[in-house]
Amino acid sequence: GDSVTQMEGPVTLSEEAFLTINCTYTATGYPSLFWYVQYPGEGLQLLLKATKADDKGSNKGFEATYRKETTSFHLEKGSVQVSDSAVYFCALSGGDYKLSFGAGTTVTVRA
Amino acid sequence: ETGVTQSPTHLIKTRGQQVTLRCSSQSGHNTVSWYQQALGQGPQFIFQYYREEENGRGNFPPRFSGLQFPNYSSELNVNALELDDSALYLCASSLALNEKLFFGSGTQLSVL
Secondary structure, eight states: OOEEEEOOOOEEEETTOOEEEOEEEEOSSOOEEEEEEEOTTSOEEEEEEEOSTTOEEEETTEEEEOBTTTTBOOEEESSOOGGGOEEEEEEEEOSSSOOEEOOOEEEEEEO | OOSOEEEOSEEEEOTTOOEEEEEEOOTTOOEEEEEEEOTTSOOEEEEEEETTEEEEEOSOOTTEEEEEOTTSOEEEEEOSOOGGGOEEEEEEEESSTTSOOEEOOOEEEEEO
16 A cells, blocks of 8 residues: 655754655555644644655755655755754645555754 | 544443444535554455445444435444454445545554
């Protein structure tokens, strides 16, 4: 079945550092790929998505490129802020009704 | 603020009891999905309702059941609670099938 494997955390960074969170997937067909973010005390929010190979999703300075050849969708941000501290989830949808999530990566950014 | 509200925010039950969790979808959304998020894990899909009918189900036993009402609000019912049912339960609504999901903040269920 469909599954997502993402980099284990926690990840601790200083402000303005570069962030990468690795995500790889296993799926039949051509899934859509997502990154969700969960801030403390809040629900999941869609951060960005890509629906086909070589698409780049971007939002709030975050980017991720759908790489079919390596079945990856790594999340990157060039200069993190304290407000980026959250749990980040990689997810996929195989075109049916459900999302399959990774285990999440906790990111803490220190001033 | 997504407009999806869940109640209660926290709940404590004992093993063997039954629980009902509620979700009010964002206005105009006819599709609702429920997810279980155990501590330190990603959300796991429980089931989805579309226009009051179950549209898909994940790998959860029948003691997990749901309802969607004509106003598109929804309930998740869990019978014969087990310790492993302790988790954050998330509701998500969407404008239609395969559209963007809007998540509520969840109900934290503790089973003792």
